[in-house]
Amino acid sequence: MDKKVLIAAPVSLVKLESFLVGKSLDTCHVATGKGAQLEISNGDYSAIIIADDIENHPLGTVLSYINTKFPDVPTVVLSDDQEIFENFDFKRIKYITRSRNDAPPKHILSLLSLESNQFENSEPLTKTVSDEESIVEDDDKFSRIRIKDFISGKVVQFDVFVKLAGGRYVKILHTGDSFSKSRISKYAKKTDFLYILEKDRGQYIEFSNYLLDKLADKQVPAKTKLSLAKNAMEKFTESLYEEGFEPKIILKGKKICNSIHKLISSDDTLYKSFNCLYEINPDIYTHAYLTALFSSMIAFNSDIKSAASIETMTMAAMLHDIGLTEIPEEIAQKKPSDMDPEELKIYQTHPARGAKLIEESKLLSNTIPQVVMQHHEASDGSGFPRGLKDIRLQMLSKIVFLADSFSCYIIENDLRPYEGLKEMVLDQDIREKFNQNVLRNFIKLFIDPEKRDALGSAYSKNSKVKSA
Numbered sequence: 001m002d003k004k005v006l007i008a009a010p011v012s013l014v015k016l017e018s019f020l021v022g023k024s025l026d027t028c029h030v031a032t033g034k035g036a037q038l039e040i041s042n043g044d045y046s047a048i049i050i051a052d053d054i055e056n057h058p059l060g061t062v063l064s065y066i067n068t069k070f071p072d073v074p075t076v077v078l079s080d081d082q083e084i085f086e087n088f089d090f091k092r093i094k095y096i097t098r099s100r101n102d103a104p105p106k107h108i109l110s111l112l113s114l115e116s117n118q119f120e121n122s123e124p125l126t127k128t129v130s131d132e133e134s135i136v137e138d139d140d141k142f143s144r145i146r147i148k149d150f151i152s153g154k155v156v157q158f159d160v161f162v163k164l165a166g167g168r169y170v171k172i173l174h175t176g177d178s179f180s181k182s183r184i185s186k187y188a189k190k191t192d193f194l195y196i197l198e199k200d201r202g203q204y205i206e207f208s209n210y211l212l213d214k215l216a217d218k219q220v221p222a223k224t225k226l227s228l229a230k231n232a233m234e235k236f237t238e239s240l241y242e243e244g245f246e247p248k249i250i251l252k253g254k255k256i257c258n259s260i261h262k263l264i265s266s267d268d269t270l271y272k273s274f275n276c277l278y279e280i281n282p283d284i285y286t287h288a289y290l291t292a293l294f295s296s297m298i299a300f301n302s303d304i305k306s307a308a309s310i311e312t313m314t315m316a317a318m319l320h321d322i323g324l325t326e327i328p329e330e331i332a333q334k335k336p337s338d339m340d341p342e343e344l345k346i347y348q349t350h351p352a353r354g355a356k357l358i359e360e361s362k363l364l365s366n367t368i369p370q371v372v373m374q375h376h377e378a379s380d381g382s383g384f385p386r387g388l389k390d391i392r393l394q395m396l397s398k399i400v401f402l403a404d405s406f407s408c409y410i411i412e413n414d415l416r417p418y419e420g421l422k423e424m425v426l427d428q429d430i431r432e433k434f435n436q437n438v439l440r441n442f443i444k445l446f447i448d449p450e451k452r453d454a455l456g457s458a459y460s461k462n463s464k465v466k467s468a
């Protein structure tokens with residue numbers, strides 16, 4: 001059967017189409033993103049070419065759909081916009097920035113890997129790895145990590161691979177092995193990266209946090225610690241893409257979180273306190289970053305149009321638990337469910353302590369201490385420290401409260417984002433703690449129609465709709 005290429009662009013790309021037909025490829029042109037998704041869903045395309053100005057389902061929606069449903073289909077995006085490289089980061093999707101009317105068809109063809117025998121010509125394994133376990137898997141089954149981010153002597157909790165020419169992966173460390181630089185030195189000359197299986201990403205995040213925990217008391221440079229934390233976050237963000245969250249919003253969220261982190265670093269007192277979160281528990285640090293990420297994603301998808309408000313809220317989300325550095329460490333390290341009444345009373349002072357810490361910094365606006373103060377207040381009045389109801393809470397606090405609760409929920413229960421949100425939506429007691437508009441906006445972040453619809457119908461079936 002001839003290989004079939006889908007071309008999605010508002011107007012026909014005659015030159016490109018006739019070139020592909022000349023190469024004995026079957027082509028089909030669609031003018032809208034919706035049409036593209038319909039065609040792709042038939043599943044009989046060997047490759048996809050898509051222009052960045054496609055409408056009626058924008059580029060991000062279609063790319064996310066491809067990435068989720070047909071991750072193995074090579075895809076090329078035609079764009080004149082350099083920023084397209086930053087906005088989307090799917091492993092199998094490639095980009096050309098030459099004018100789409102003028103994009104060199106030959107180059108596109110080679111990017112799509114449709115040239116004959118391209119896949120069959122993989123190189124044989126070399127003898128140096130004959131005693132290792134070799135597997136052939138698609139690239140998107142793997143997630144890469146820089147070699148320098150592994151630490152010698154540490155036992156790894158997941159299988160580790162190197163990638164050889166021809167797309168073969170060789171398992172060089174099994175779960176439970178100690179990482180040793182000498183063991184990988186024969187590969188390190190060839191590459192800066194090692195690979196883990198995508199399914200082990202959760203293990204990797206846990207492992208990074210475990211290492212941070214172990215390194216807390218040691219004289220390890222802050223840079224190494226930061227790098228580990230950043231890797232854990234990067235891996236977590238990758239899973240958001242797979243879960244069908246809106247890619248542009250994830251990127252916007254990541255960008256703002258990174259700039260907020262820089263801002264915090266510029267204030268000595270805040271930075272010191274923020275880094276103390278590491279020493280208490282690396283999970284708290286990861287959680288702070290995730291809360292900031294989710295808060296900003298919800299805000300970008302809501303009616304809040306002021307960039308300054310989103311920045312303020314993200315800063316508050318990043319710093320929301322900073323008051324934990326002011327209470328005894330043995331209490332801060334416990335889960336609230338494991339605390340006795342006396343400990344719980346002390347724990348519940350952390351919002352006020354955090355707000356006070358922040359008030360002392362001249363860098364921040366007055367809103368930030370207020371949001372930090374309210375980050376455990378629930379819309380149904382069941383929160384703390386004051387048990388305020390929805391009407392008395394700031395909108396930014398309501399967003400941070402949901403993001404904070406969601407981040408805690410998925411970390412503690414080891415759930416993927418979609419599963420976590422589904423459980424929260426289906427549980428009436430949990431659901432009613434949140435502002436209903438904020439919760440709806442969170443659900444809207446899923447662009448995978450199946451997931452969004454399933455969450456949306458679970459939400460409307462189970463909720464008595466309340467006004468904000």
Ligand SMILES: [Fe+2]
Pocket residue numbers: 320321350375376
């Ligand atoms: Fe908190």
